[in-house]
Structures are given as C-alpha cells and as structure tokens.
Amino acid sequence: MKISSRGEYSLRALIVLGRHNDQVIPISEIAAQTLVPVHYLEQILLQLKMHGFVKSKRGAQGGYTLRKQPEEICIGEVVRKLEGPLAPMGCVSLTSYESCPLEQNCLLKPLWGLIRDTIAQVLDNTTLGDLLTGNLEMQRIGGVTYV
Amino acid sequence: MKISSRGEYSLRALIVLGRHNDQVIPISEIAAQTLVPVHYLEQILLQLKMHGFVKSKRGAQGGYTLRKQPEEICIGEVVRKLEGPLAPMGCVSLTSYESCPLEQNCLLKPLWGLIRDTIAQVLDNTTLGDLLTGNLEMQRIGGVTYV
DNA sequence: TAAAATCCTAACTAAACCACTCGGGAATGT
DNA sequence: ACATTCCCGAGTGGTTTAGTTAGGATTTTA
Numbered sequence: 001m002k003i004s005s006r007g008e009y010s011l012r013a014l015i016v017l018g019r020h021n022d023q024v025i026p027i028s029e030i031a032a033q034t035l036v037p038v039h040y041l042e043q044i045l046l047q048l049k050m051h052g053f054v055k056s057k058r059g060a061q062g063g064y065t066l067r068k069q070p071e072e073i074c075i076g077e078v079v080r081k082l083e084g085p086l087a088p089m090g091c092v093s094l095t096s097y098e099s100c101p102l103e104q105n106c107l108l109k110p111l112w113g114l115i116r117d118t119i120a121q122v123l124d125n126t127t128l129g130d131l132l133t134g135n136l137e138m139q140r141i142g143g144v145t146y147v
Numbered sequence: 148m149k150i151s152s153r154g155e156y157s158l159r160a161l162i163v164l165g166r167h168n169d170q171v172i173p174i175s176e177i178a179a180q181t182l183v184p185v186h187y188l189e190q191i192l193l194q195l196k197m198h199g200f201v202k203s204k205r206g207a208q209g210g211y212t213l214r215k216q217p218e219e220i221c222i223g224e225v226v227r228k229l230e231g232p233l234a235p236m237g238c239v240s241l242t243s244y245e246s247c248p249l250e251q252n253c254l255l256k257p258l259w260g261l262i263r264d265t266i267a268q269v270l271d272n273t274t275l276g277d278l279l280t281g282n283l284e285m286q287r288i289g290g291v292t293y294v
Numbered sequence: 295t296a297a298a299a300t301c302c303t304a305a306c307t308a309a310a311c312c313a314c315t316c317g318g319g320a321a322t323g324t
Numbered sequence: 325a326c327a328t329t330c331c332c333g334a335g336t337g338g339t340t341t342a343g344t345t346a347g348g349a350t351t352t353t354a
Binding site: 192208211 | 303
C-alpha cells in the first residue's frame with residue numbers, strides 16, 4: 001500500500017511553492033528544498049503543469065508558481081493525477097474500474113470499497129492549504145473527530 | 148496504493164477455507180474456487196501456514212484447514228504479513244519505520260499518518276468472520292457508522 | 295508394499311515498473 | 325549575444341511481481 005516517490009515528490013514541490021506564494025521559484029531551488037534530483041523533479045513539475053496545478057515561466061528569472069490558491073488544490077486530486085487511482089483494487093475504482101471474474105459474489109469487494117472510501121475521504125477533504133497550516137486535526141468523518 | 152495479488156489471493160484462499168470450516172481442502176480445490184494458478188497458490192498457502200493462519204495435512208485426502216476460528220483471524224494481520232506494512236510511507240510505519248531526512252518539520256507526515264491510521268482502523272477491526280457474514284456495515288469509527 | 299495423492303522446497307524467469315539519468319532544444323531576460 | 329531557465333524524448337540499471345519448473349517428502353489406500 002505504499003505511495004510512490006512521484007506522489008510524495010509532487011506534494012513536496014507543491015508545498016515549497018505554496019510557502020512562497022506568487023513568487024517564481026526555479027526548479028533548482030525546489031530541488032534543494034525537497035531533496036529531489038533536479039532532472040527527475042523537472043519531469044514531475046511538467047506533469048503538475050500539464051494537470052493545471054502549477055504554471056511556469058521560461059528564461060532567466062523564470063521558474064514555477066502555483067496556478068491556484070493553496071486552498072483550491074485538493075490533495076486527492078493531486079494524488080490521483082500523479083500517482084494513480086486511490087482504490088486498492090480495480091474492481092472498486094471509480095476513476096479506472098477493471099472488472100474481475102469473481103466480482104459477482106465477491107466477499108472482498110466491500111472491504112476494498114471501504115478502504116477506497118476511507119482514503120478518498122481523507123485525501124479529498126485535504127487541500128494544500130490545510131497541509132501548509134497543519135490543519136489536519138480538522139479531519140472529520142460523520143461529524144466525529146478522527147485523529 | 149494498489150494491493151498486490153499475494154494479498155488478494157491469500158484472502159481469497161482464507162475465505163474458501165472459512166466457508167468449509169474444519170474440512171480439509173486440497174490446493175487444487177482452492178485454486179479452482181479462487182482462480183489462482185495452483186503452483187503460485189501453493190507458495191501463498193505455505194506463507195499463510197508459516198504465519199499460523201492455516202494448517203496442512205499431507206498425503207492422499209490431505210489439504211488445508213484454518214488453524215483458528217474465522218472470528219479470530221484479523222484481516223489487518225493477514226495483510227501486514229502477506230503484503231507488507233499498511234503505512235503509505237516508511238516514516239509513519241509502526242511495523243517497519245524508516246527515517247527520512249525531511250522528517251523533522253515535514254508537513255506531509257501527519258497526512259500519511261492519518262492515512263495509515265484510517266486503513267489500520269478498517270483492517271484491524273475486520274475479521275475473516277466479518278467477511279464471511281458480510282458484516283462490513285458494522286464498521287464504525289468513533290461510534291459513527293462509516294459506510 | 296506399491297501406487298496414488300497430496301503437500302514441501304528451491305531455484306528460475308519474463309515482464310513490468312520505478313527512479314532516475316542523459317543529451318540536446320526552445321524561450322526569455324539582461 | 326549570452327546566460328539562464330524551462331521543455332522534451334529517449335535510455336538505463338535495479339527491483340518487484342507474478343508467476344513457472346523440477347523434483348522431493350509424506351500419507352492414505354488398495
């Protein structure tokens with residue numbers, strides 16, 4: 001159930017950009033703060049750009065900036081785009097469903113569905129803004145504090 | 148965030164054994180019901196045996212049986228043993244912690260911790276018995292129904 | 295006691311995936 | 325013009341996954 005380095009690194013990069021809101025930060029600087037190899041980070045930032053989370057400026061004094069406000073960047077969305085589906089199995093994935101021959105009366109499917117839902121519940125209710133302010137204790141499910 | 152085939156297959160096998168409680172079922176029969184290749188399933192059952200979830204009997208009329216009652220088999224434990232840690236990152240894993248240079252004031256760690264906790268909450272409060280009876284709606288967190 | 299059924303053990307492998315690296319090109323500011 | 329920065333595509337070494345292959349050990353049954 002691990003998250004890959006792409007997912008982790010992209011969130012690290014967004015956090016750096018969110019900290020210096022509206023400033024243009026060159027890749028080299030982001031790499032220094034995130035400890036991600038420059039060329040690898042380059043790929044990741046291009047993906048983040050392609051998906052509309054950041055924008056770039058070329059040339060001297062160029063670099064990257066957030067495209068939206070931190071409060072408007074949903075972590076669940078970032079993870080889905082950079083990392084892949086949240087569901088632990090294709091049979092319960094909303095974004096990339098895959099059928100399974102046992103699916104009809106599978107006793108596991110409800111379990112995987114529950115796992116998917118709990119992960120989505122957390123990630124879809126967290127924004128980059130929440131991460132920046134350390135506001136995770138606010139996470140609730142059904143009105144009851146969660147952690 | 149996918150679960151691997153080993154994790155899925157081992158739960159499928161336990162479900163088959165749980166359905167025919169106390170009967171000795173040969174691998175070939177389990178394979179037929181789970182759609183897992185016989186020789187691969189063999190490896191998985193050996194692991195399940197090694198970890199004390201099932202027992203085996205050799206020779207003609209031999210096969211596998213659950214070692215405990217279905218209600219005593221914790222799904223979280225099975226997944227941890229067959230699949231690996233529940234945590235999405237080493238920095239928040241209780242069973243196989245790995246340090247990270249950014250850990251000190253990492254804004255992501257609390258998020259990963261929350262994810263780990265929610266997954267563990269579900270899997271550690273589900274038994275094989277729950278799967279067999281379809282009792283997942285009983286899953287609750289903080290006294291509030293969850294799904 | 296021989297044969298058949300079953301589990302046990304270890305090594306091997308093909309394909310996919312991951313985490314990068316490398317080389318060069320295109321735009322922009324000074 | 326030149327330095328700086330992002331952009332793009334291909335390559336690569338290592339690990340993991342999902343098995344396969346081959347043969348051995350134990351038990352039941354005839």
